[in-house]
């Protein structure tokens with residue numbers, strides 16, 4: 001089906017009252033009324049029209065019994081991967097999972113022992129930490145280094161961590177949330193060489209792979225070499241790309257049959273091996289017909305990013321924008337303000353009245369940073385930035401006022 005619709009990303013769709021985590025749980029989770037939410041990673045935009053149409057047709061059928069992933073679902077995912085990322089998958093490699101977070105949790109259970117070490121690169125998507133700690137494993141942190149406004153991997157430290165006799169797994173975030181890096185082939189080759197030499201299985205969380213900005217190209221970790229293919233579990237989904245997170249549908253790509261078996265048994269033992277009736281329909285439609293929507297989305301997101309950068313340069317000059325190469329999440333460096341993390345949180349929530357993701361939740365290295373989600377109509381982004389600028393102005397004025405006045 002050809003989608004020639006011109007999408008409107010400017011109109012505000014009121015999500016309140018739809019049980020939206022981002023909007024309807026703000027009071028409960030942040031403990032405050034009236035915060036403007038630009039936090040959790042979903043978008044305030046409607047999904048592509050062909051996806052909505054496919055869901056309507058499915059809903060109208062009226063029978064919602066147990067559902068499986070059928071050939072159409074796999075074929076659409078395979079074509080997308082081939083056409084967008086140049087990776088030819090075999091159908092057998094795809095294992096359905098009810099989300100990428102469940103997928104890396106399964107991988108932790110399948111490929112490490114209690115007490116074993118899992119390598120991650122903080123600051124990083126915080127459920128990585130929970131998947132390790134909640135399963136009774138140990139975090140081996142290989143922190144990213146911020147050099148001239150750009151994050152890089154520390155390969156010497158990674159090699160040391162990979163030699164730890166307890167280390168059997170690494171969870172790689174590619175592209176990286178929250179720092180927005182699209183890892184280069186050279187970086188992935190170095191990482192792959194270290195992990196393969198030390199027999200480390202790599203979970204490549206590539207959920208943001210389609211949201212890459214012009215000038216950058218996502219390279220699936222598994223395509224780096226045959227060793228990387230055999231060593232990896234690639235977790236992917238169109239849920240970030242097309243705003244389908246509430247449908248809880250994803251898949252792990254596992255070419256090694258033993259690894260696939262180990263992973264699938266954990267999934268089956270948890271009773272999570274079947275998809276929901278709407279998730280598969282939406283994902284198939286998105287992969288087949290979502291391209292035109294995605295192209296327009298990426299243009300809109302670039303506009304939002306330009307808007308954010310210009311606004312911050314003019315009205316929030318103390319804040320440094322870490323230039324994203326991918327994702328709709330922007331990592332903002334507030335360290336020049338010299339605030340302790342609790343003070344920064346209070347400035348954002350109590351003074352600016354905005355709900356962002358606090359940097360410290362991504363690990364110690366994230367203290368002094370905030371993550372803002374720009375996948376919203378520009379008017380919402382503007383309001384958020386205006387609230388932040390006003391709070392900062394008041395903060396600076398108070399700090400400048402001599403004591404006793």
Ligand SMILES: Cc1ncc(COP(=O)(O)O)c(C=O)c1O
Nearest residue numbers: 041099100101102125177207250
């Ligand atoms: C890196 C990364 N992985 C996974 C997820 C969530 O995956 P899912 O909703 O499929 O569990 C997110 C959502 O923000 C993410 O940023």
